[in-house]
Every structure is written in C-alpha cells, then in structure tokens.
Amino acid sequence: xxxxxxxxxxxxxxxxxxxxxxxxxxxxxxxxxxxxxxxxxxxxxxxxxxxxxxxxxxxxxxxxxxxxxxxxxxxxxxxxxxxxxxxxxxxxxxxxxxxxxxxxxxxxxxxxxxxxx
Amino acid sequence: xxxxxxxxxxxxxxxxxxxxxxxxxxxxxxxxxxxxxxxxxxxxxxxxxxxxxxxxxxxxxxxxxxxxxxxxxxxxxxxxxxxxxxxxxxxxxxxxxxxxxxxxxxxxxxxxxxx
Numbered sequence: 001x002x003x004x005x006x007x008x009x010x011x012x013x014x015x016x017x018x019x020x021x022x023x024x025x026x027x028x029x030x031x032x033x034x035x036x037x038x039x040x041x042x043x044x045x046x047x048x049x050x051x052x053x054x055x056x057x058x059x060x061x062x063x064x065x066x067x068x069x070x071x072x073x074x075x076x077x078x079x080x081x082x083x084x085x086x087x088x089x090x091x092x093x094x095x096x097x098x099x100x101x102x103x104x105x106x107x108x109x110x111x112x113x114x115x116x117x
Numbered sequence: 118x119x120x121x122x123x124x125x126x127x128x129x130x131x132x133x134x135x136x137x138x139x140x141x142x143x144x145x146x147x148x149x150x151x152x153x154x155x156x157x158x159x160x161x162x163x164x165x166x167x168x169x170x171x172x173x174x175x176x177x178x179x180x181x182x183x184x185x186x187x188x189x190x191x192x193x194x195x196x197x198x199x200x201x202x203x204x205x206x207x208x209x210x211x212x213x214x215x216x217x218x219x220x221x222x223x224x225x226x227x228x229x230x231x232x
Contacts, residue, residue, distance in 0.1 A: 035220060047223075089158055104173060
C-alpha cells in the first residue's frame with residue numbers, strides 16, 4: 001500500500017523566513033513519481049513539481065526548491081524568503097501507474113503554511 | 118480558457134436529494150478522475166476513467182455513479198444524499214497513455230453542502 005506522511009499540520013512563519021515542508025512516503029514500487037501541489041485559500045489545486053524515483057537531483061525554481069532523498073524516502077519542499085502569497089495548504093503526493101491507463105495519486109494530509117507580515 | 122471546468126461550483130441541497138456535478142476538460146487528455154476533499158482537507162480518489170472506461174472505483178458507495186459520455190467529460194451523479202457527502206469534489210485529468218506518469222490538472226472544485 002502506498003502512503004504519504006506530512007507530519008507538520010500547520011507552520012507559521014514571518015515573511016522573509018525560509019521554511020521547509022516535510023514529506024515522507026512509503027511504496028513497494030521501484031518506479032514511482034512524487035508531486036507537490038499548492039492549495040491557496042481560493043481552493044484550487046495548483047501543480048508545483050513532479051519528480052521520478054530515478055532522478056535524485058535537487059530542483060530549484062525561483063524561491064522554491066525540492067530535496068529528494070530516496071535513502072530516507074523523503075521529498076521535502078523549501079520556500080526561501082517566504083511571502084504572504086505563499087500562505088496555502090501544500091500537499092505532497094505519490095503516484096502509482098495503472099495498467100488501464102492514467103495514474104492514481106495518493107495524497108498526504110497537507111501542511112497549512114501561514115506567512116505573516 | 119479553463120483547462121478543467123466543473124459545474125456547479127457550489128451546491129446546497131437537502132438530505133435525500135439527488136444531484137449531479139459535471140466536468141469537462143479541453144486538454145485532450147484521455148484520463149479523468151474524481152477526488153473528494155473532506156472538511157479536514159484530506160484528498161482521496163473516488164473514480165478514474167480512461168477513454169470512457171472505468172479503471173478505478175475506490176470503495177465508494179453505489180449512491181455515487183460516474184458517467185463518461187466521451188473522454189473529455191466525466192460527470193458525477195449522487196443519489197440519496199447524506200450529511201457525510203458534504204465535501205469539495207474535484208475533477209482532474211491527465212495524459213494517460215504515456216510511458217511516464219504525468220501530473221493531474223484539477224478543476225476548481227465543487228463544494229457540496231448537504232443540510
């Protein structure tokens with residue numbers, strides 16, 4: 001069974017602080033994909049990143065960076081110099097490819113990030 | 118142009134009623150999904166269709182019946198609504214027949230409130 005754990009339910013930071021959101025996953029698949037989605041207060045789910053299990057290079061996109069460590073089954077997300085607009089719920093997800101086509105995303109419980117002035 | 122659109126965005130109804138939520142995607146994807154997000158923000162897959170064929174049915178009560186008239190549409194009909202059905206329902210789509218797993222694109226969600 002696949003499982004994603006986001007142990008941090010809620011994090012509050014002051015603007016310009018760096019913040020790291022943790023994600024730990026469990027899977028028996030050798031090939032899998034990990035994702036991060038953002039859900040701002042408006043409610044939509046915004047795709048941030050997709051990472052496959054064979055690519056352990058860290059990725060940076062502007063103020064966002066991701067650290068994938070297969071040895072610890074973790075895929076952590078860091079926001080540098082946080083801003084109020086980063087306030088949202090962030091979901092980590094693990095994907096399983098289906099034989100019939102498409103894939104099934106198992107989501108973590110989300111981390112509510114609050115960035116205050 | 119909205120890539121994945123759902124209607125209605127808000128739905129308030131009485132227990133016991135039947136309601137439908139419609140979803141359409143213009144991305145050319147062949148796989149569509151319904152996810153349910155409960156009051157604690159937990160997201161769980163309900164159904165997935167690939168080219169109009171059901172490929173996932175995650176132990177959802179049979180009061181929920183998805184229908185896919187074509188690969189661009191996936192509707193959700195719910196019979197005999199119960200209080201516990203109150204949630205936000207998200208439609209999503211992805212490119213299915215690829216060697217790699219692609220990301221899901223989500224609609225804006227349909228908030229269902231059962232009174």
